[in-house]
Every structure is written in C-alpha cells, then in structure tokens.
Amino acid sequence: MKKLIYSLFIVAAIGISACSNPSKKLLGNWVVSDAKLELSKQSQQDSNMLMMSSMMEAVIQQMKNKATMEFKEKGKLNRAFGGQLETGSWELTKDGKKLVSSYEGAPKKDTADIEFVDDKTIKLTSSSPEAKFILTLSKKTAK
Numbered sequence: 001m002k003k004l005i006y007s008l009f010i011v012a013a014i015g016i017s018a019c020s021n022p023s024k025k026l027l028g029n030w031v032v033s034d035a036k037l038e039l040s041k042q043s044q045q046d047s048n049m050l051m052m053s054s055m056m057e058a059v060i061q062q063m064k065n066k067a068t069m070e071f072k073e074k075g076k077l078n079r080a081f082g083g084q085l086e087t088g089s090w091e092l093t094k095d096g097k098k099l100v101s102s103y104e105g106a107p108k109k110d111t112a113d114i115e116f117v118d119d120k121t122i123k124l125t126s127s128s129p130e131a132k133f134i135l136t137l138s139k140k141t142a143k
Helices: 002-020 022-026 048-061
Strands: 028-039 068-071 078-083 083-090 098-103 110-118 121-127 133-141
Touching: 022 083, 022 110, 028 048, 078 098
Parallel strands: none
Antiparallel strands: 028 068, 028 133, 068 078, 078 083, 083 098, 098 110, 110 121, 121 133
C-alpha cells in the first residue's frame, strides 16, 4: 500500500511539474489576436516616428487573426503571415520570463518579455527606447 501511495505521489508530482513548466505551456499553434505599438513620449514628438507608427498600425491590423506562430519541441519555431513562412528557433530564459527567438537569415536574436495570461493566452512585449510592441497570442484549437 505504501508503494502504491508513493507511486501515485511521484506520478502526481511529475504531472504538476510538467503543467507548471512554461516551455510546455508554449508548445502548439498560436494566432495573433491583438497587437499594439506604443510610442515613447520622446518618439511621440518625432514626426518621422509618428509617420512610421501610422504605417505600422496598418500592418498590425492585418496581422490580427491571420499571423500565426507554432512553437515546437526541441526549440523549433514557425511563423507565418501574408503567405510567407519563416522557420527558426526559440527558448525561454531560465526564469521563464523572456522568450528568445531567431529566424533563418535574420542577423540577430529577438528577445521579448513573455506573460502567460492563462492556458490559452500569452503576451509578448518587445521594448526599445522608441517604442513598445505588444503581441497577444491565442492558442489555436484543433478543428
């Protein structure tokens, strides 16, 4: 009886740790459900940044419910939008608070803060001195 209880405890502990593992939560297909560009106060005073921001807003609106990201096992990543598919890699930092990704042919890695809102929603925030870009991704359900 003690062995059975111990075995159940081990199975439960493994199950709980797998569920709380942020990398496991990220696996699967996601669609961009929302996207925002927030200019810094300084950038709001720059006419070039304002013009770029308005052009970006048009692209952002097109991304909603169309752009997808697929996070696969072993750190593989697919990103699709506008008929183009990009492949790359991803990893979470040890604390699970940042997503580091890179794509084939890209000169550098991208780093974004990641927030697991719930099991079906994540927010990715990329910041620079000029602006903050926030992507909200919703988990795609199998049809």
